[in-house]
Amino acid sequence: MTAHTLSVLVENKPGVLAHVAGLFSRRAFNISSLSVGPTADPRVSRMTIVVDGASTPVDQVHKQLEKLIRVLKVVELEQDAAVERELALIKVTVRPDLRADLLDVAAAFSATVVDLSADTLVLEAVASPGKLDTLLARLEQHGTCELVRTGLIAIGRGSETITDDMPGHQPMAAVAG
Amino acid sequence: MQVTGAQALVRSLESLGVDVVFGLPGGAILPAYDPLRSSTIQHILVRHEQGAGHAAEGYAWATGRVGVCIVTSGPGATNLVTALADAYMDSVPMVAITGQVSTAMIGTDAFQESDTTGITAPVTKHNELVTSPERIPAAIAEAFHIATTGRPGPVLVDLPKDVLQAEFTWSWPPVLDLPGYRIPGEPDQEMIAEAARMLHRASRPVLYVGGGVIKSGSHEALMELAEITQAPVTTTLMARGAFPDTHPLALGMPGMHGTFAAVAALQEADLVVALGARFDDRVTGRLADFASKAKVVHADIDPAEIGKNRSPDVAIVGDLAATLPRLTEAVRDLVADAGPTDTAAWVEQTAGWKRSYPLRYTQASDGPLKPQHVVERLSALTGGDAIIVAGVGQHQMHVAQHFAFTKPRSWINSGGLGTMGFAVPAAMGAQVGRPNDLVVAIDGDGCFQMTAQELATCALLGLPVKFLIFNNGFLGMVRQWQELFYEERYSEVHLGTEIPDYVKLAEAYGCVGLRCEQASDVDAVLEKALAVTDVPTVVDFRTHDAEGVFPMVPAGHANDDIVLGPEFTAAEQQAAARKEVIA
Numbered sequence: 210m211t212a213h214t215l216s217v218l219v220e221n222k223p224g225v226l227a228h229v230a231g232l233f234s235r236r237a238f239n240i241s242s243l244s245v246g247p248t249a250d251p252r253v254s255r256m257t258i259v260v261d262g263a264s265t266p267v268d269q270v271h272k273q274l275e276k277l278i279r280v281l282k283v284v285e286l287e288q289d290a291a292v293e294r295e296l297a298l299i300k301v302t303v304r305p306d307l308r309a310d311l312l313d314v315a316a317a318f319s320a321t322v323v324d325l326s327a328d329t330l331v332l333e334a335v336a337s338p339g340k341l342d343t344l345l346a347r348l349e350q351h352g353t354c355e356l357v358r359t360g361l362i363a364i365g366r367g368s369e370t371i372t373d374d375m376p377g378h379q380p381m382a383a384v385a386g
Numbered sequence: 387m388q389v390t391g392a393q394a395l396v397r398s399l400e401s402l403g404v405d406v407v408f409g410l411p412g413g414a415i416l417p418a419y420d421p422l423r424s425s426t427i428q429h430i431l432v433r434h435e436q437g438a439g440h441a442a443e444g445y446a447w448a449t450g451r452v453g454v455c456i457v458t459s460g461p462g463a464t465n466l467v468t469a470l471a472d473a474y475m476d477s478v479p480m481v482a483i484t485g486q487v488s489t490a491m492i493g494t495d496a497f498q499e500s501d502t503t504g505i506t507a508p509v510t511k512h513n514e515l516v517t518s519p520e521r522i523p524a525a526i527a528e529a530f531h532i533a534t535t536g537r538p539g540p541v542l543v544d545l546p547k548d549v550l551q552a553e554f555t556w557s558w559p560p561v562l563d564l565p566g567y568r569i570p571g572e573p574d575q576e577m578i579a580e581a582a583r584m585l586h587r588a589s590r591p592v593l594y595v596g597g598g599v600i601k602s603g604s605h606e607a608l609m610e611l612a613e614i615t616q617a618p619v620t621t622t623l624m625a626r627g628a629f630p631d632t633h634p635l636a637l638g639m640p641g642m643h644g645t646f647a648a649v650a651a652l653q654e655a656d657l658v659v660a661l662g663a664r665f666d667d668r669v670t671g672r673l674a675d676f677a678s679k680a681k682v683v684h685a686d687i688d689p690a691e692i693g694k695n696r697s698p699d700v701a702i703v704g705d706l707a708a709t710l711p712r713l714t715e716a717v718r719d720l721v722a723d724a725g726p727t728d729t730a731a732w733v734e735q736t737a738g739w740k741r742s743y744p745l746r747y748t749q750a751s752d753g754p755l756k757p758q759h760v761v762e763r764l765s766a767l768t769g770g771d772a773i774i775v776a777g778v779g780q781h782q783m784h785v786a787q788h789f790a791f792t793k794p795r796s797w798i799n800s801g802g803l804g805t806m807g808f809a810v811p812a813a814m815g816a817q818v819g820r821p822n823d824l825v826v827a828i829d830g831d832g833c834f835q836m837t838a839q840e841l842a843t844c845a846l847l848g849l850p851v852k853f854l855i856f857n858n859g860f861l862g863m864v865r866q867w868q869e870l871f872y873e874e875r876y877s878e879v880h881l882g883t884e885i886p887d888y889v890k891l892a893e894a895y896g897c898v899g900l901r902c903e904q905a906s907d908v909d910a911v912l913e914k915a916l917a918v919t920d921v922p923t924v925v926d927f928r929t930h931d932a933e934g935v936f937p938m939v940p941a942g943h944a945n946d947d948i949v950l951g952p953e954f955t956a957a958e959q960q961a962a963a964r965k966e967v968i969a
């Protein structure tokens with residue numbers, strides 16, 4: 210899969226997520242993850258969308274998103290020019306004979322134990338999606354019994370920001386009566 | 387001044403210059419109907435909400451202004467969905483007002499609740515559920531702004547009952563708050579210059595004209611471009627009338643049922659200039675084989691259309707009203723510096739194709755009545771001076787092919803969605819918008835029965851629309867596909883010609899009802915219909931049931947596989963496959 214990461218600033222208004230999600234189903238765009246959260250400006254939310262470039266024309270995704278009235282800006286983040294992270298919570302079975310190995314693996318991936326029961330523990334891991342996949346593969350032999358991932362979030366490296374050169378969240382001119 | 391949300395809605399519509407709305411009331415929208423009584427706005431009471439939607443579309447097609455419809459929540463809104471989808475596909479400027487259950491009830495499965503913004507999101511340019519009365523003036527003004535600017539389209543405003551009832555302090559004009567709405571700016575002059583150079587150099591150019599030319603009001607600019615470049619012009623189903631069919635450079639319609647000349651010219655072109663067209667599959671046939679020898683210039687107001695289906699060599703994003711005159715100017719400069727374009731041989735070749743493989747049918751004097759004959763007689767008797775509205779099917783293609791369109795906004799149909807039932811209400815809307823023009827709907831017997839109830843609306847308004855039913859007793863277009871692609875295994879396409887009796891139906895609805903069964907009566911019946919000025923007229927034309935629409939490019943095939951049909955000999959078909967000129 211050739212993953213493309215789109216950062217999308219949207220107006221923080223009801224129905225926006227439905228419009229974006231609806232666009233993906235209507236145009237048969239395949240997305241592998243979508244995450245949404247607030248930004249420093251309470252009027253604006255930020256979505257990070259990962260598109261499978263092999264099955265979906267990324268340029269079309271970009272342009273169709275820009276056509277949505279509530280979408281303020283769409284930026285494609287190039288992998289090496291961006292920091293990409295994902296958080297996972299992983300519930301793993303603890304077998305007494307493999308306990309040491311499990312903790313070694315967690316340590317190697319800087320994953321922390323955030324919950325413990327008699328025979329399971331929950332790991333919290335923050336990493337790039339690739340590294341997270343490696344961790345999950347490694348945990349497979351211990352028996353992963355439950356997994357939740359946030360989906361990717363990403364931010365451009367360097368001093369530029371996504372809101373540079375934005376049209377600005379200024380109201381447009383009044384209509385003539 | 388204190389007003390209710392409902393009063394604000396009506397005042398907003400008045401302030402935006404709305405003079406007519408098509409609608410049907412119900413519980414949730416009731417508050418809006420009270421101030422509407424004393425408004426300057428004419429409300430036209432339809433018999434089905436789909437009719438309100440298509441009428442608004444017909445009004446918009448005919449006038450270039452926004453069509454407005456107003457319906458209640460739940461079933462009123464869901465009945466409107468087809469018309470919204472139709473308007474979205476054909477980029478028709480339309481504003482739909484829907485009632486909604488009170489905000490406190492939303493989400494409770496309240497009586498006549500539906501998730502209208504959810505249902506209509508994929509078929510509108512934008513929609514909004516308004517949750518406070520103060521928001522109404524801006525929401526309505528924004529809806530009109532969005533519907534009419536950039537690539538036009540339908541916008542829906544969903545108004546809960548309590549929002550319509552609540553009071554607030556009126557103020558106008560509102561401030562539009564659309565920070566994410568982008569309207570393409572000026573077209574790129576570099577791209578225009580490059581397109582002009584390509585047009586000046588091309589030896590086999592074709593102007594592939596879509597509905598955008600009509601929407602942007604650029605038909606005159608198109609004429610100038612065609613004349614300076616001497617490039618043949620093909621007008622899509624959405625663009626019939628953008629360029630006069632009577633002009634020597636006119637090739638007619640391209641695509642699945644296009645003329646041979648238009649289809650062949652695109653296939654053989656060395657340059658295709660797409661103007662407000664979107665490389666629809668019904669035009670391109672198998673995409674990989676479409677105009678494969680041609681470089682492509684694509685000018686469109688919607689950046690997302692660029693490269694969606696065909697990657698252009700030069701893209702010009704912007705309003706054609708700006709692009710076309712500048713492109714013409716740029717070509718004119720090149721002509722002044724380096725001499726005229728050299729397309730004479732190409733124009734002669736396309737003219738040869740027109741002569742060799744015309745649209746052909748045979749009307750025997752004692753044989754079955756051919757739909758093409760009726761269209762040609764209508765075209766002749768009106769001199770093209772009419773607004774023609776069509777349904778969807780064989781009759782639609784026969785009109786698009788055989789009527790000689792000479793003016794923009796003289797052709798109205800459902801292009802992208804292909805909505806049976808479009809014609810009757812759309813013709814009503816067109817007549818309301820252009821009361822002094824002749825409006826003629828040509829409808830299939832299948833289509834007509836889907837929205838015939840609006841005859842009542844037309845009759846009560848005294849609209850003199852002519853409804854010409856091409857009664858072939860079949861879902862003819864589907865029958866044609868079963869004939870050609872399912873070895874004549876006809877399945878559920880027979881309607882019969884006798885039920886309903888369209889003459890009696892017309893009379894029951896307060897319309898004039900006429901019938902025409904043979905070719906020799908066509909002129910007299912048409913003249914009789916055209917003479918009626920105070921009520922609608924319905925004519926039951928008993929057209930040939932086995933008539934096909936040709937030429938035809940079978941679905942999924944390359945346009946080079948165009949089939950001329952039974953009116954041509956095998957030798958002619960073979961010559962056509964070699965694209966030879968034989969006449």
Ligand SMILES: Cc1ncc(C[n+]2csc(CCOP(=O)(O)OP(=O)(O)O)c2C)c(N)n1
Nearest residue numbers: 779780781806830831832833860861862863
């Ligand atoms: C609402 C709707 N349902 C089904 C179709 C599929 N369809 C396309 S053409 C056609 C036949 C139309 O029959 P009629 O109105 O009699 O026109 P004809 O082709 O006979 O001229 C059908 C069923 C459609 N386009 N729209």
Ligand SMILES: [Mg+2]
Nearest residue numbers: 830831860862
């Ligand atoms: Mg029929």
